Amino acid sequence: MKYFIPAWHKQYDDWSINVPSIENYDAAEYMTVLKKFDEEIGLIITDYQPQLLSKLNQIAFFPNNLFSVYDFLQGVHGFENKVLELEDFNWPKNAIFDYGPFRTLIVLENKLYATVFYDIDGHILRISYPENDEHKAFTLGIDSRGFISNQDDEEKTIYFDPYGNWRFKKDKTTDKITVNPEMHFCKRREYENITDLVDEILSRYLKVNAKNNDEIIVTVDDESSFNNEIIEPYKPLYIINRHHPYSKKIGSLAKAKVIVSSNEIKQNLEKNYREQFDISVIPVFNSEFRLGHSQRQNVQEIGFFAENANDENIHQIIQKLCNYILKNPDNYSLKIFTYNFWKADHVNKILEQIKEENKNSFILGKSEQAENAPIDGLDDEVSLPELDVAHTRLTNISDVLSNLDKMRLLINWGKADELMQISGVSIGIPQVQNFSSVTVVDNKNGRIIKKISELLPVVDEYLTNLNSWNQTVVYNVQLMNQYSEENIIEKWKEVFKERKAE
Template sequence: MFYFIPTWNQNHTDWEQEFLEWYYTTRKMEFDDTVNQLTMFSQAKEKNKTIILEYAPMLRDFLQRQDLYDIDYYSIFDDAQDTRVENVRPIDPFEFDWPKNAQFIYMLFNVLVEVNGKSYAQIISGNLGQLQRINFFEEGRTSKTYIFDDRGFLSSIINFNDNGQFKEQIFFNLAGEWRFKLLPSEEVIINSTFQDDFKQKKYTAMRDLIEEKYNEFVIENIGKDDVVVIASEKRHNQRILHAKKTGKVILSIFSQRLNIEQCFPNEEELAKVDVIVVDTQQNEKLVQEKLETMGVSIPVLQIPPFDSRLRLGQSQRIKELKIFVLVDNTPLDELEIIVDEISQAMYENEKINLILGAYSANREANGKLDKLKKKILDKIDFTEEEIEIIETAENQVESETNKELVKQAKFFKRITFYKIESESELIKELNFVRLIVDMGKDTDLYLQIAGISAGIPQINSTPSPYVENHKNGLIISDPLELKEAIDYYLVGLKNWNQALVYAAGKIVQYSSDNLIRLWSESLELVAKKGENDE
């Protein structure tokens, strides 16, 4: 049986998942190697279980977004809090015992509760409308926060002192009894009533309690023939690879989570690893170099984290020819050349539209978008306000000079400055895109995968196993070659259709069945390593 241990922790702590207000929860790319692994194992009906180490009261919300709602999982905190429950029980916060003169004011993103004209509480919902937390106020400061589990019960309460600083976090069971509490010193105190469920009366830090419960689960459930797949991350490696080992261990390295140069596991941690799985050929090379330098022998296998939720796009159904350019990993001076090259194509063909995209969480990339917009406006010598006025008066324009102004205004309107909030939003945007351009030295892995799935040809500056030159894309070393590359795919349909057919073959190549076969190969490597170690 496969046991997957993800690290979906986005918090500053090493023991909890961060869940912001519902309108922020998806403002980051959440897809990773573990999401893909769980998806394909479920589709192939391979026996697997997920071990959730972090405190995650909104876990079901996350799983639903990733189409993993039905996975089988064991939660450390469900065990420690005694909150194992499968049924969802909706909570109506308006049925709580509020003060009699409480007024509920429906704000744009939450519900504000006022008592005698003063802020008393703030009710915050999760991504699916479920109660997520309630902040209570005293004298204009937050005095306590109720944190609710998305299955419908109070999970913990955070209390703050008179200065608004953290005082304690109390964790409850389903009956509302406190099981343990976290102090500002990071110590965890156990309720003496439930002492029999724990080995210590108090723990130096939450990670010690997690490690205790994890070791208990390993001893009781994981046998020598089972396989544990660990999502490699610095804090995660330290926590899991220092714990008791049972079964075979595969370390899964994902580009957007682990910096191999700076955070690679040490010799002690690697001693418990049987096989390392990486997502790209570049990472495969880096890992092998690291192992050689350390004098450690561990098999390394590349398995792409392919998102099987994606489908072929529909760009051929619309008249516009949309070009999507990711700006994140490309220097600004090169981007300016890229925009100039695409602009030439846009002036020649009015059907061509440009989408300049950047991940919303990347401030530097968003700065590039702003600078590119300013440069384009400066070049056509307009402000955005002037463009709106010109468009409004288009039907009244008669002179050739004014017609040229309208043409320039329409040109700018064919450019979209797009901030990528989540992978689901990116997928929607790519549905009608005809061509992807990513000229960064480190091409974006998820964008490449999404492009393959949508059947979109891609233009890159560096080779990769996902985009092959003159097959499902073009590899060009100089951005000045971009205009010719655009013509290659947008003038006539022959080359574009050939890329679509090749991309469809890639989809089959990265199907769940074929990826499961690669995982079977990883098990063979595990077995061989075990024989060599004996």
């Protein structure tokens, strides 16, 4: 069994404030590939995750063995799942229900009695009760399997089993944990903090279940909910995930085997810790060669991934590309990509700024979006060229692949994004960027440039010289072997083989 202990901290937001985005579930890609090639996978979750099953459904993955520390603490064993509806709660007889698109307000005698919040799937996420004459304000958290999981107020959090019995409490002032004296699932009645309790349960689980030939694979995580001393006797493999801070925890580890997803991370570790770690590079995202369809398009689309670029560079790059497209607006278009909601807002503001700065030179947007108001000082019959420039915020992996499918060229700026880079290689398109990465080799499947002033000649080369573009396709096909599922699993097998030989 390969037991993974990932850094799954984030919980679902309610639908009204949830911003769709690409979710990075730590270690999910590794687990998926290993299980696909018949490795037995155990998943150990040490954080409070009342929507755990919903998350597993979201990533379409279920391990051979699943252990949640909080499920054990809350006595969730063999509970028959159900979806809680409003009718399942005991509301006051004269309550009025005000149904909204994101939440339901329950009103009693012209006063707010409770607010029901929903997750993105429309399931009840939590119910908040405001302060009144009978009680202080509190919130009930709902487990996606259909029971009240906890009650939270400004002083404490109480955790329940599926049948409404309280199991343990956390004092928010002191962090102390108090266990229900009638329950016998742990050794003590009180703990200094939740980490002590999690340590005890995790240690007991590993002692009973982890066998000599099993592997414990742990994400190095500064926000870890357990102490590393619990897993050190099992000589774990460690994973570095760039999305989770690890600088504090990594230095405290004994000499160990570490898996990283890129040479960049490996080089940083070797620089800072010299020979403390034995490091292997295993890509996170596997590739399936799916040649794009840009050659079938009448308009050549230029893609610009702006997520990791600063505002000044974004402005300069878009302006230069607009100037390039202006020479032949019927043949070229530009699509800008971001992930983050706030980054997307910045890009939209930059586009508005460019539109204003160039209002007498061109119109930004397709004809149906263009603002065709007359320009001061110009005859009404004079029309400005319309540039096909659009911005798209990518919210899932399918978005990435479908948007890149018709791209002729991808520009990356700032630093590497593993998903975007491997997707570009999979589609077969050249990538132009101002940084080095293992997926783009200069003059093979793209260009590494230093300055924005170098950008347009390279763009023109790939859009007008078919030989350069075809060379990229050929090299990307060769590169695919390094990022195929088969190659990734071979890298894992090599690591496991070395471990057994130690």
